[in-house]
Amino acid sequence: MAQVHVLKPLNYLGASAALAVLLTLSTTIAAETVSIAVAANFAAPxxxxxxxxxxGSEHQVQLSLGSSGKLYAQISHGAPFEVFFSADQLVPSKLAQAGLALTATQFTYAVGQLVLWSAAEDFVDDKGQVLRLASFDKLAIANPRLAPYGAAAVEVLEALDRFEEVKARLIMGENIAQTYHFVSTGNADLGFVAASQVMRDGKLTAGSGWLVPQSLYTPIYQDAILLKTGADNPAARAFIDFVKTPEARRIMAAYAYVQQVDLTRSVD
Structure with missing residues (x-):
């Protein structure tokens, strides 16, 4: 007679608990944290x-903000960032040339726009004539040696032949975030800020402003690059991939970042 082996019932509760533990361990192993350094103009988006x-991911992101120049200095001195989002193209290229970043990973993630803005209603007209009238005491710009938006502001003033007239009234922020703070708190009557700081869905969120024609300044192509420290971190590469998705692009567009330069807007 054939022997019949009766299988004991599985302890399903125990099996489920064991599976849950295994899945948790697997997720913990797969999940990583990526440390990113981001130019201050891009803070909100x-x-x-x-x-x-x-x-939509198990990965986590640690964010540090600052001017592109300051972040470059920190990275050069060993700051443990893994992905760098600059406000220009030059700084990422310099990091690659210094052997601190992977050249092939550099890409333009956005094109920034400049706005002459005041926290006061009706102070800045939509043609920027306030600069010609010079009816203000303090004009804020970001430090042009550290922040691309500051360099762009100087270009605009020079293009309009106003730099010499207003330079005694300039106050400089270390980065574009501090520049915005000067204007929003009334420490400056107006200032050149990033459009992302004062616009949502094509409209000013407060105050008054002039969206400066891009023909007046060198396009603010903003590049990102994977740093050598993040080369083996899957979270770093996953985050870079996500920034290139339509979902991320829609967020950028809401904050007035464009994907190409428009030189058709004229200056009246």
């Missing part, structure tokens, strides 16, 4: 991009 990325 980056916060939303990170939120969207983390909502």
């Amino acid at each position: 980056m916060a939303r991009i990170i939120e969207a990325f983390e909502a």
